[in-house]
Amino acid sequence: MITLDRVTKSYMTLNGRVFVFRDLSFALPDGANIGLIGRNGAGKSTLMRLLSAVELPDNGKISTNGRLSWPVGLKGGMQKNLTGRDNVKFVCRIQGVRRAGMQEKIRYVQEFADIGDHFDLPVATYSSGMQARLAFGTSMAFDFDYYLIDEVMAVGDAVFKRKSRKVFRERLEHSKVILVSHNMKLIRKMCNIIVHLDAGRATVYENVRKGIAAYRAAGGEP
Numbered sequence: 001m002i003t004l005d006r007v008t009k010s011y012m013t014l015n016g017r018v019f020v021f022r023d024l025s026f027a028l029p030d031g032a033n034i035g036l037i038g039r040n041g042a043g044k045s046t047l048m049r050l051l052s053a054v055e056l057p058d059n060g061k062i063s064t065n066g067r068l069s070w071p072v073g074l075k076g077g078m079q080k081n082l083t084g085r086d087n088v089k090f091v092c093r094i095q096g097v098r099r100a101g102m103q104e105k106i107r108y109v110q111e112f113a114d115i116g117d118h119f120d121l122p123v124a125t126y127s128s129g130m131q132a133r134l135a136f137g138t139s140m141a142f143d144f145d146y147y148l149i150d151e152v153m154a155v156g157d158a159v160f161k162r163k164s165r166k167v168f169r170e171r172l173e174h175s176k177v178i179l180v181s182h183n184m185k186l187i188r189k190m191c192n193i194i195v196h197l198d199a200g201r202a203t204v205y206e207n208v209r210k211g212i213a214a215y216r217a218a219g220g221e222p
Helices: 044-052 084-094 099-113 116-120 128-140 158-171 184-190 208-217
Strands: 002-013 016-028 034-038 059-064 068-072 146-149 176-180 193-198 201-205
Touching: 002 044, 016 044, 016 059, 016 193, 016 201, 034 044, 034 184, 034 208, 044 059, 044 068, 044 146, 044 176, 068 128, 084 099, 084 116, 084 128, 099 128, 128 158, 146 158, 176 184, 184 208, 193 208, 201 208
Parallel strands: 034 176, 034 193, 068 146, 146 176
Antiparallel strands: 002 016, 002 059, 193 201
16 A cells, blocks of 8 residues: 655745645555556656655655565666766665675666666766666666656667566566556556546546556647
8 A cells, every 4th residue: 555645745946936745645555557657747757756755745644565666767766976886786775685695686777778888987978868778777777666657668769679578578467557557558468456646636446447548638649
């Protein structure tokens, strides 16, 4: 179960403080693959960062009884001043992986991401595609109850896409996904619960078809 209780999140901008959410509350049932949909600017990326604790709410509480990955495919998932290798080491320490286990994880991510010598360069020098490959490979190296995914499987050449889909299917045999996407065909295929974000509010639909219809009625892509 994932619950949000009166969550408020805002950012300070040059034009003053902007609120993404005010007193946002909803609950997601266990054992469901979640499709997180909404128009651009609805707060999908912010919500993913909050769920993964990459960012904290101004007020309110987020509770879960499962382990959530960081938001794969979204900016902010990796430490930009560290190399790819050091990012994997950093994640290993957070996850309690040491010594031989750490070396195994590093080898897995280096081979999976397939970014060559860039693996030992700062992530700040990476293209967006390379960042996504590193983030996806690092996420797949660990076991989570929920994987937070932002269409990262659309990144890369045909070989990388096939490799990504294969390992992701393997992970979903034992885990669930919270998927941000504008691709409603993908949402219908992978998800059985919809969270529709609109104007700072979230509506949970147990009927995927109705959730997609609400998104389209609010001006979402057809």
